[in-house]
Amino acid sequence: MASRPKPLSELEKRIGVTFADHDRLERALTHSSFRAAKGDGRSYERLEFLGDRVLGLVIAQRLFAKFPNADEGELSLRLNALVNAETCAAVADEIGLFEYVRQGGDLKKLAAGRTRSIRADLMESLIAAIYLNSGLDGARVFIETHWGERLDTTVAARRDPKTALQEWAHQRGPQTPTYEVVDRSGPDHNPRFTIRVSIAGVAPCEGTGASKRLAEQEAAVAMLIREKVWKDEA
Secondary structure, eight states: OOOOOOOHHHHHHHHTOOOSOHHHHHHHTBOHHHHHHHTOOOOSHHHHHHHHHHHHHHHHHHHHHHOTTOOHHHHHHHHHHHHSHHHHHHHHHHHTGGGGOBOSSOGGGSOHHHHHHHHHHHHHHHHHHHHHHHHHHHHHHHHHHHHGGGGTOGGGGSSOHHHHHHHHHHHHSSOOOEEEEEEEESOTTSOEEEEEEEETTEEEEEEEESSHHHHHHHHHHHHHHHTTSSOOOO
């Protein structure tokens, strides 16, 4: 049985975009399982193709302007970290995008890892719908708003800080970093997490971010810099 998603008017308010063509927005949020169940030939797949290119262009332009001394290798690292499936899925989760999806089966029962690519694809198809509705400037406003601090973080240009911190901790002994949420604030569609990372025998550090993953990474970066494993590039 197809699921009943939340009304699209609610999503428009949530993201601050009013669509002239609701059919296009509906298509951007229609999974192929709904198409199969209803005999509907429309799904988000073509829009996903376009949205991927729009996202890459906007992010590349922002990085090119923000980091004038970065070489092609560093810019590529930053770009890949900002447009990969993990990041797109995380932004989709922050918006609550999955609540508006038309689907033929109950995808919500799948494990998070199995739906990550679907959530990322939906994010890209929504960007395409915004681009076709509001042009490149409208898509840029949406992307820069919802990618927010990700565009400015030092994490994107380095290897995964949680992995680096774990390796450093293991060099010291059998310790493993542990992460705990110490604060959560803000509304559901725009949360703010504070995470504390602890290692036995080392003073803890905290990080904040729009998702637990980002906050954990920032906490790991803070400890790596304080312990002089990484240089402070701020």
